[in-house]
Amino acid sequence: MSNIQSASQRYLKEWKISADKLDYWGEHFLPFYEPFFIQNEEIVHQLLNQGFVIFTQAEFYDTYPSFYIDYGFIYNLWEIPYKTYVWMCSSDQRAQVSADLLQAIFQEQYILQRGQVYQENELKYYDKQAIEYISTIESMSNRFPYGEHSYLLLTSDLWQTYPMEMKNNWIQQWMLEQMKDHPRGIKEIGSIDVHPFVKNRVEQYNGSFADQCGANCFAATLALASSPDHTDSIIQLWLHQAPFLRSLDALNYDQVFAITDTTQLGMIEPLDVLIWNNAEEQAIHASFCIAPDYIFTKMGQSWIQPWLATTMVSIFDYADVIQNGGQIKVYRKR
Missing domain, CATH: 3.90.1720 (endopeptidase fold (from Nostoc punctiforme))
Incomplete structure (x- = not known):
């Protein structure tokens, strides 16, 4: 991974990213209200019974018409099966849901390949201090197991606790992952x-x-x-x-x-x-x-x-x- 990462850093140098733009991206990377995609009908019924609004994907994009443009890459929206429901919620609303139900919802995000789900032992590639930092804050509710691994679902409220340097490192590495198949530009x-x-x-x-x-x-x-x-x-x-x-x-x-x-x-x-x-x-x-x-x-x-x-x-x-x-x-x- 170290050789891949150093090659990626050379690739990143081909682009013009000012410190101000990187800081701006850090502040606006994730929205206050975030989409959670759900195929399990029982989970949908539980959320509806608790008073939450649940959309089909068609209804979701009608209600939030610019979301696909603004956050398509962030949440990997084109990979998510169209026949899923969407719960658009804030951290305060997620706090009203039981831990077991929330874990089931998070597992759905991994299964459906929603963006911002990270395998915990790979966090160090986004920032060297990421694993240590996340272990010291109240992020247990953002972790969930699936199969043989443990995962972190990065949410807006957790992201906003990150130090700016960690945000900058994370975004740059995330960009490199997203752009790995992007055509190479002519630098000179x-x-x-x-x-x-x-x-x-x-x-x-x-x-x-x-x-x-x-x-x-x-x-x-x-x-x-x-x-x-x-x-x-x-x-x-x-x-x-x-x-x-x-x-x-x-x-x-x-x-x-x-x-x-x-x-x-x-x-x-x-x-x-x-x-x-x-x-x-x-x-x-x-x-x-x-x-x-x-x-x-x-x-x-x-x-x-x-x-x-x-x-x-x-x-x-x-x-x-x-x-x-x-x-x-x-x-x-x-």
């Missing part, structure tokens, strides 16, 4: 022949992070396609397909061809816009060509995902679009 922009129209902007944003969740690939792409005067106001947007395509049209971008094979990548020119369309013709990703064989993009809309310059080939089959019958549409300014 000067090493590639970036088009002068976008070079300064790429250097400014490459390897940096959005202020909050929402900023996505469509906004990153449009920000470079637009004039430098509009970059800063566009790149932080949670931009959807319709206004993105409307703006491209206003900037005189037209589709010139579509590709489905890496052998066609040489047809793409700097300043082209690439849009990944799935088999249902939905635009699900976009990037901007900044140099031959290189693009600028953002791999999602979470704060954990940086803007990055990377190779076209590294994200060619984004979300399995190509192998599932989709294509990359290439737009060029006329």
